Amino acid sequence: MKKAIFLVLLALLTLPAMSQGRKYKKAMNAAIEKMHKASDAAGEMELVPGFEDLAQSYPDQWFPSYHASRILVTSSFEESDADKSDALLDRAKKWLNRTMELAPEESEVHVLESLYYIGMMSVDPMTRGQLYYEDVLAAIQKALSLNPENPRAYFMDGMMTANLPEFLGGGPEAAKPIFLEAQEKFKAFHNDDPFWPTWGEDLNQDEMDRLNE
Numbered sequence: 594m595k596k597a598i599f600l601v602l603l604a605l606l607t608l609p610a611m612s613q614g615r616k617y618k619k620a621m622n623a624a625i626e627k628m629h630k631a632s633d634a635a636g637e638m639e640l641v642p643g644f645e646d647l648a649q650s651y652p653d654q655w656f657p658s659y660h661a662s663r664i665l666v667t668s669s670f671e672e673s674d675a676d677k678s679d680a681l682l683d684r685a686k687k688w689l690n691r692t693m694e695l696a697p698e699e700s701e702v703h704v705l706e707s708l709y710y711i712g713m714m715s716v717d718p719m720t721r722g723q724l725y726y727e728d729v730l731a732a733i734q735k736a737l738s739l740n741p742e743n744p745r746a747y748f749m750d751g752m753m754t755a756n757l758p759e760f761l762g763g764g765p766e767a768a769k770p771i772f773l774e775a776q777e778k779f780k781a782f783h784n785d786d787p788f789w790p791t792w793g794e795d796l797n798q799d800e801m802d803r804l805n806e
Contacts, residue, residue: 617650621647624657628660634668634671638665645657655695656788662685665688669685675716675717678716682716700739703733706732707733744775744793745792748793754767772801776798776801
């Protein structure tokens with residue numbers, strides 16, 4: 594009898610958590626599906642408030658804040674107005690910080706960190722290049738150390754190398770083998786989690802096509 598009562602109480606305690614988990618997965622699946630269908634940065638930006646709401650509603654989950662931050666950073670690249678770019682990056686930093694607090698040892702999070710710093714540099718390369726250069730490199734190396742098979746870490750390494758002066762070991766020829774390695778990593782990479790980051794493979798191919806022109 595006591596065992597039966599205990600099991601009933603246990604069920605009553607766990608049901609709310611299970612219900613919350615189902616709601617989270619349903620909402621995230623819908624948001625991720627829309628993100629994959631978005632055809633451009635403007636389409637993705639429409640999804641940011643939804644990811645932000647999910648990040649607020651489920652503060653122990655890192656995927657919503659990750660996706661919100663990633664979209665905001667990539668949207669900043671599309672802005673020609675420096676103030677608007679900075680506003681997007683400020684908003685992205687909030688969610689990047691949240692993501693790093695929740696998953697500090699996840700390679701993908703440090704890839705996102707490197708993307709954010711490149712976004713900061715892109716607003717004013719002449720002024721900010723020296724400010725964030727070391728931060729970008731450190732984030733990429735951290736991502737690679739945590740997961741040497743992460744293709745997005747190699748892509749970011751290739752991007753950074755391609756845009757460095759040749760006297761610093763950069764340039765198209767130096768970047769080409771890194772993009773090739775990233776391509777192989779993208780082909781081999783697999784993660785069963787439907788919320789996992791999937792971006793980068795098409796961008797990596799674009800860079801390779803540009804180098805082969």
